[in-house]
Amino acid sequence: MNANIYQHFRPAERPLIDQLSGVVAQAESEYRPVTTHFLDPRAQYILRTLAGSSSVKVAFFGGYSEAERCRALVFPDYFSPRNADFAVTPLTIRYPVKFATLAHRQILGTLLNSGIDRNVLGDIISDGTVWQFMCEQRIATYLQTQVVRIGQVKVSLVPTVTVITPQSDWQPVRLTVASIRLDVVIAAVFNFSRQRVREILTHQFVRVNWGVVDQGNYSVAEYDIISVRKAGRFRITRIASERTKKGKLCVSGEVIHSHR
Numbered sequence: 001m002n003a004n005i006y007q008h009f010r011p012a013e014r015p016l017i018d019q020l021s022g023v024v025a026q027a028e029s030e031y032r033p034v035t036t037h038f039l040d041p042r043a044q045y046i047l048r049t050l051a052g053s054s055s056v057k058v059a060f061f062g063g064y065s066e067a068e069r070c071r072a073l074v075f076p077d078y079f080s081p082r083n084a085d086f087a088v089t090p091l092t093i094r095y096p097v098k099f100a101t102l103a104h105r106q107i108l109g110t111l112l113n114s115g116i117d118r119n120v121l122g123d124i125i126s127d128g129t130v131w132q133f134m135c136e137q138r139i140a141t142y143l144q145t146q147v148v149r150i151g152q153v154k155v156s157l158v159p160t161v162t163v164i165t166p167q168s169d170w171q172p173v174r175l176t177v178a179s180i181r182l183d184v185v186i187a188a189v190f191n192f193s194r195q196r197v198r199e200i201l202t203h204q205f206v207r208v209n210w211g212v213v214d215q216g217n218y219s220v221a222e223y224d225i226i227s228v229r230k231a232g233r234f235r236i237t238r239i240a241s242e243r244t245k246k247g248k249l250c251v252s253g254e255v256i257h258s259h260r
Contacts, residue, residue, distance in 0.1 A: 033075035037119035045223040061086040063134035064163040087137035100153040114146040125166035176248040183216030205229035232257040
């Protein structure tokens with residue numbers, strides 16, 4: 001991989017960059033469309049950047065129009081992608097709605113315990129009653145046979161054509177911060193003291209793009225998703241390239257505050 005590419009991203013992202021570069025190279029050399037597993041928004045941004053300096057194009061689809069986690073299709077000019085080409089299957093979780101409740105964490109934990117990797121799963125969504133999730137088409141039948149309970153609740157997984165409109169608690173937010181250090185951004189988003197931020201980092205309550213980060217000096221970047229246990233989630237959509245007159249950086253994004 002060209003070192004000029006690496007310098008635009010984090011050192012820890014080099015394996016992902018190499019992997020996605022391989023997909024771009026394969027689509028170029030074989031002159032055919034190549035599909036990835038599900039990618040989070042930061043990985044999607046990296047892939048768009050890599051494809052931008054190549055002869056191929058890239059499109060994303062995660063089962064519905066507002067999907068956060070999407071599969072990518074890298075393809076040459078002659079190809080016109082359709083949603084079906086992404087091979088994403090929505091599955092509805094049937095369960096006794098009147099007598100039981102489900103939660104995102106329960107569902108994800110059960111799916112992962114069935115023996116699959118996170119990268120073959122897309123979003124898990126709910127409209128308040130109905131729960132659905134997206135998966136790669138090739139594993140849908142396997143999951144239907146393996147997942148019959150979530151916690152103590154008996155369930156069945158049913159392929160569906162119509163994807164629900166999920167509840168959205170995301171609220172736009174615009175911050176001015178002294179730096180893009182993780183601890184500084186968390187303090188600004190959730191109105192935490194420096195001491196509290198240090199404590200949650202020490203206890204490994206913070207994830208960036210689904211990976212635990214416990215260093216306050218970690219630099220965040222555009223399209224990162226920061227999750228803080230029992231506090232909420234923040235996704236960054238833009239970091240201004242220039243500072244304000246007071247030397248601050250403007251960070252735009254969306255936040256969900258936990259109600260627990």
